[in-house]
Amino acid sequence: MDHMFDAAREAQRAWARVPLWRRAEALHKAAALLKQNKDVIAECLVKEVAKPAKDSVTEVVRSADFIDYTAEEGIRILSEGKCLVPDSFPGNERNKLCLSSRIPLGVVLAIPPFNYPVNLSVSKIAPALIAGNAVVVKPPMQGSVAALHMIQCFHLAGFPKGLISAITIKVADLGDALTTHPAINCISFTGGDSGIAIAKRAGMVPLQMELGGKDACIVLDDADLDLAAANIIKGGFSFSGQRCTAVKIVLAMDTIANKLVEKVNVKVARLSVGPPEVDSDITPVVSESSADFIEGLVMDARQKGAKLWQEYRREGNLIWPILIDNVRPDMRITWEEPFGPIIPVIRIRTIEEGVQHCNSSRYGLQGCVFTNNIHRALIVSDAMETGTVQINSAPARGPDHFPFQGLRDSGIGSQGITNSIHMMTKVKSTVINLPVSSYTMG
Ligand SMILES: NC(=O)C1=CN([C@@H]2O[C@H](COP(=O)(O)OP(=O)(O)OC[C@H]3O[C@@H](n4cnc5c(N)ncnc54)[C@H](OP(=O)(O)O)[C@@H]3O)[C@@H](O)[C@H]2O)C=CC1
Ligand SMILES: O=C(O)[C@H](O)COP(=O)(O)O
Secondary structure, three states, rough: HHHHHHHHHHHHHOOOOHHHOOOHHHHHHHHHHHHOOOOHHHHHHHHHHHOOOOHHHHHHHHHHHHHHHHHHHHHHOOOOEEEEOOHOOOOOOOOOOEEEEEEOEEEEEEEEEOOOOOOOHHHHHHHHHOOEEEEEEEEOOOEEEHHHHHHHHHHHHHOOOOOEEOOOHHHHHHHHOOOOOOOOOOEEEOOOHHHHHHHHHHOOOEEEEEEOOOEEEEEEEOOOHHHHHHHHHHHHHHHHHHOOOOOEEEEHHHHHHHHHHHHHHHHHHOOEEEOHHHOOOOOOOHHHHHHHHHHHHHHHHHHHHOOOOOOOEEEEEEEEEEEOOOOOOOHHHHHHOOOOEEEEEEEEEEEHHHHHHHOOOOEOOOOOOOOOHHHHHHHHHHOOOEHHHHHHHOOOOOOOOOOOEOOOOOOEEEHHHHHHHOOOOOEEEEEEEEOOOOOOOO
């Protein structure tokens, strides 16, 4: 590990001297190689994390587009500096010029999660590289083969040796050694609560932490219920609910709840369940421990009186999709993040009740509200204490240049291409002091 960080530091110094347009050129090359190799990388995703085949290809193509966009955005952001004059601040005359521009941080540690091993690696690697940093990636255990193939595309594109490294190791054998390594100048992490512990130990380095979510979907009495039901299905069950932005609790107003639940229920019955190779809607969740955890949440809700619209069924890590109705605050599923194909529904009497529920969660990633009244939508959006609120659509991170951030235990900092470039750079100023004040036209 020390050897890898030494190499990263050395490569970064050389990389910082590579002109910006050349860095962008190299990124475009890596993006093209990623697209060329999309099928083989997608196949790894199918095999490693059971992502449906079509979605796996989409993840790789989306990642290549992310790299291209970052190269272009980086050119724009990093080519602009600022020149400040001092006489706007009381007591000063125009006798100095402050020139500021953005500089790299050094070595960025990138830790992506299993659900997007390629895309959530690239979303850290590309902004780091365009800004002149080196990157060390710790791929998720499940998804590491896909991630290594993706990194190979950067190597084939000609990025210098040592600039991008990957370390694959069992986290249990790793302890804090990686995340507290003195050579690290920035950590960009996406994952669960392990990120909170990493952040607490990180010390004086900038952090970008995208952690868990319990995204609420508030459905008001004037909502288009077909639209809401379609988005609850898409938001709740894409990749079998293994997305931080999945709809993880539905808060439906009493007056429309029956109708909404019926519509969602009809759609649940149409979901295909099976292997990822044939593009099943619901595929096995990532591990046995994850399936056990999901099962625990379902059993707890059932035992405490919730209504399961489907019979609970599990074969190995494959769990059939379930709509859980009449959920109450004393059930674990109300507050915990299943990361599985489960949608709990709570019936609410007032909008305020829905908002209050959403704000009582320890998470604050995204949320959504369905209503045909834009004024109500905006008021609810303002009241929801989450990083993003979607109006009349399910939560989602993309398009990838949109800001993406969580409040409370959902994270620190903000993602999105522009925000990541800013986060992985620092402002450096040079002040030119003049012997006399100087004014144009004066
Ligand atoms: N907000 C967001 O954007 C996202 C949030 N998530 C959240 O992540 C969770 C599920 O993802 P999952 O991958 O299981 O999350 P984890 O937090 O378990 O793992 C995320 C990454 O961190 C690594 N990791 C864990 N502990 C350490 C450590 N001490 N040192 C170095 N690396 C470490 C993991 O490695 P390894 O795989 O080897 O254990 C993995 O690469 C859910 O809670 C979900 O909400 C997931 C995706 C996106
Ligand atoms: O962590 C996640 O699950 C992703 O950041 C969510 O991305 P998506 O909304 O594009 O699925």
